Amino acid sequence: MSKNLWLGLGAVVIVAAVIWFGVATKKAPTETGPIRIGASLPLTGEAASLGEQTKAGIELAQKEINDAGGIGGRQVEVIFEDDKCAKDGADVFNKLVSLDKVAAIIGPLCSSAAGPGLPIAQANHVPTVFWASAPGLTKAGEYVFRTYPSDAFQGKFAAEYIYNTLGKHKAAVLYVNNDYGKGLSDVFAARFKELGGEVVENEGVTQTATDMRTELSKIKAADPEALYMALYPGSGVVAVKQAKAIGLSAVRFGGDALDLKEFTSVPEAEGAMYSVGKFNQPEAFATKLKQGTGTDINIYSVLGYDAFRLLASVISSVGTDSQKVRDALAAVNYTEGVALSEISFDADRDLKTAQYEVHLVHNGSAEIVK
Amino acid sequence: MDILVQILLNAVIAGAIYTLIALGFTLMYSTAKFFDLGYGALIAVGGYATYWSYKQIDLPVWLAIGIGVATAGLLAFLVERFIYRKLRERKASGTILLIASLGVLTIIQAVIAIIFSSQFQTLSKNIGSTRTFNIAGGVITDVQALIFISGLVIMTGVGIVLSRTLFGKAVRAVADDSTVASIVGINSPRILGIVAAVGGAIGGLSGIAVGFDTGIEPLMGMSLLLKGVIAAIIGGIGSIYGAVLGAFLLALIENLGAWQFAGEWKDAIAFAVLIAFLLFRPKGILSK
Numbered sequence: 126m127s128k129n130l131w132l133g134l135g136a137v138v139i140v141a142a143v144i145w146f147g148v149a150t151k152k153a154p155t156e157t158g159p160i161r162i163g164a165s166l167p168l169t170g171e172a173a174s175l176g177e178q179t180k181a182g183i184e185l186a187q188k189e190i191n192d193a194g195g196i197g198g199r200q201v202e203v204i205f206e207d208d209k210c211a212k213d214g215a216d217v218f219n220k221l222v223s224l225d226k227v228a229a230i231i232g233p234l235c236s237s238a239a240g241p242g243l244p245i246a247q248a249n250h251v252p253t254v255f256w257a258s259a260p261g262l263t264k265a266g267e268y269v270f271r272t273y274p275s276d277a278f279q280g281k282f283a284a285e286y287i288y289n290t291l292g293k294h295k296a297a298v299l300y301v302n303n304d305y306g307k308g309l310s311d312v313f314a315a316r317f318k319e320l321g322g323e324v325v326e327n328e329g330v331t332q333t334a335t336d337m338r339t340e341l342s343k344i345k346a347a348d349p350e351a352l353y354m355a356l357y358p359g360s361g362v363v364a365v366k367q368a369k370a371i372g373l374s375a376v377r378f379g380g381d382a383l384d385l386k387e388f389t390s391v392p393e394a395e396g397a398m399y400s401v402g403k404f405n406q407p408e409a410f411a412t413k414l415k416q417g418t419g420t421d422i423n424i425y426s427v428l429g430y431d432a433f434r435l436l437a438s439v440i441s442s443v444g445t446d447s448q449k450v451r452d453a454l455a456a457v458n459y460t461e462g463v464a465l466s467e468i469s470f471d472a473d474r475d476l477k478t479a480q481y482e483v484h485l486v487h488n489g490s491a492e493i494v495k
Numbered sequence: 496m497d498i499l500v501q502i503l504l505n506a507v508i509a510g511a512i513y514t515l516i517a518l519g520f521t522l523m524y525s526t527a528k529f530f531d532l533g534y535g536a537l538i539a540v541g542g543y544a545t546y547w548s549y550k551q552i553d554l555p556v557w558l559a560i561g562i563g564v565a566t567a568g569l570l571a572f573l574v575e576r577f578i579y580r581k582l583r584e585r586k587a588s589g590t591i592l593l594i595a596s597l598g599v600l601t602i603i604q605a606v607i608a609i610i611f612s613s614q615f616q617t618l619s620k621n622i623g624s625t626r627t628f629n630i631a632g633g634v635i636t637d638v639q640a641l642i643f644i645s646g647l648v649i650m651t652g653v654g655i656v657l658s659r660t661l662f663g664k665a666v667r668a669v670a671d672d673s674t675v676a677s678i679v680g681i682n683s684p685r686i687l688g689i690v691a692a693v694g695g696a697i698g699g700l701s702g703i704a705v706g707f708d709t710g711i712e713p714l715m716g717m718s719l720l721l722k723g724v725i726a727a728i729i730g731g732i733g734s735i736y737g738a739v740l741g742a743f744l745l746a747l748i749e750n751l752g753a754w755q756f757a758g759e760w761k762d763a764i765a766f767a768v769l770i771a772f773l774l775f776r777p778k779g780i781l782s783k
Contacts, residue, residue, distance in 0.1 A: 171712065173613030302759050329759045333718055335709045336761075338505035339753040346498040359615035363709045366617075370627065370636045371501060387614050 163221030167210035181420035182429030214238030236304035274479030280312025404464035510746035516723025519697035525733035533599030535716030541699020571695020618706035731779030
């Protein structure tokens with residue numbers, strides 16, 4: 126046993142030495158070296174596909190800017206870190222802020238990573254542009270900006286759409302039990318009841334759940350007219366499959382996280398609807414993205430592209446001083462975006478305007494409901 | 496009453512999946528005598544090998560399932576032969592083997608994610624053809640019925656091989672005491688290799704079952720493994736029929752709990768059951 130103990134101690138010493146060496150030799154960024162931007166994205170785990178889409182958009186923007194000479198003659202380096210769409214966001218932000226000393230951060234796009242991550246950016250005064258959508262996130266402080274409508278809007282929109290447009294007054298809610306699902310479903314349920322509707326079941330599932338049969342059985346027994354699904358794509362697939370298997374016939378309506386091929390291509394998703402922020406995804410950009418990165422266009426790639434270009438445009442006019450970048454972002458009126466024709470922030474650093482549209486899954490892909 | 500029937504059926508479906516996992520695990524654990532986390536990765540390997548052969552190169556479904564099962568079994572054998580056996584030859588403790596298996600789990604999961612990406616994938620192709628069966632007001636699909644039947648078939652098969660054949664006798668001897676088994680002329684390492692292959696193949700099949708029922712992702716193995724382990728422990732570790740009983744008992748308690756409280760309680764309930772068994776009936780329902 127003592128041999129093992131020595132082996133263990135040796136390993137610890139080596140690891141510590143490597144870390145120390147890594148820290149000690151890392152050069153502090155200088156005014157002439159590349160500008161470093163950090164990106165906190167889910168690159169593994171359930172939301173990895175969203176992260177990979179975003180990464181493609183960011184890389185395209187980075188390439189364009191560097192090919193055109195960089196920002197003020199300095200190249201831009203992007204450091205991608207995997208927040209796993211989970212509390213690992215804290216580790217990622219700590220690393221980006223204290224080791225890489227980035228000038229700004231893009232992401233996270235998952236609320237569960239943004240919750241622990243954003244306060245670190247705020248505490249270290251690193252300007253951050255993110256699009257996780259849980260309502261409370263921008264409360265982290267004055268250095269965090271959201272280029273995506275908060276779920277406070279989306280949950281309300283969904284409740285109104287189901288109650289008024291679809292005319293369904295009895296709903297059940299199935300949500301993934303994290304900041305995204307909980308935030309969205311709370312806002313939805315509150316607004317739906319306010320309108321006069323009835324919420325007959327409200328069931329949470331874990332992010333990795335592959336068996337929701339019992340939750341769905343309870344929902345079926347409560348006989349709702351509509352099922353609101355505040356779920357991620359993976360759990361959304363499970364939900365529609367198992368809902369169909371047990372014969373649940375309510376109208377299925379989800380949130381923006383379902384706006385992905387892996388959900389819409391599943392045969393059981395046929396007829397399901399979801400709300401998604403209204404953004405432009407022009408053909409010309411789709412072609413450019415496909416040629417540059419080999420990736421198909423998706424809202425996340427456009428958002429990543431825009432976030433990067435927004436930061437680049439601000440940094441090119443005020444430099445990398447964090448206070449100046451923050452102030453410039455707060456006052457920005459960015460009109461060169463692809464997804465939105467105008468990005469400007471309100472006093473809570475949320476988008477001034479938010480619009481949604483409804484998509485319907487039909488024959489393996491999503492159609493916009495007019 | 497319909498909802499109770501459906502919940503009982505849900506428990507049967509979940510129990511059938513846990514059964515497969517618990518059977519493979521208990522088989523490997525009772526002979527190799529260490530907590531093999533790598534088994535979790537084999538579950539995913541089975542699912543992904545089938546995904547590749549069925550959805551990417553379009554082989555017939557039965558062949559694809561066969562490839563999935565065989566790949567998981569072969570990989571389990573190779574890991575046993577070239578990692579665990581080497582460590583055992585150096586008299587490595589169970590802790591060392593456990594840590595090595597954690598490495599195996601992490602490496603295999605990472606490789607799967609690199610090859611297939613971390614996206615959630617479904618195995619089934621055309622769901623229009625899914626048949627459902629009504630049982631006393633509840634519903635199960637044909638896939639779920641098949642999973643249930645294969646669980647029972649494998650349980651019976653493993654049970655018969657262990658109790659009626661010379662090979663089974665040798666496996667039981669190694670499980671009792673591998674040193675003594677070696678002294679009486681049983682080739683222990685060879686038995687361990689074969690058991691690993693069979694256990695891995697059963698684990699792979701469980702991953703395929705989950706894939707057809709819902710879907711697969713690279714990290715799917717760990718939570719399934721834990722459920723299988725709980726089932727094996729509360730059933731009485733090392734006992735084939737105990738593992739099956741444990742699997743269905745666990746699924747039943749979980750689903751009743753999810754019904755009465757909320758779905759988020761499932762994992763908490765599962766582990767509370769485990770702790771209760773460890774405290775009050777550590778040898779499980781059917782102790783050997």
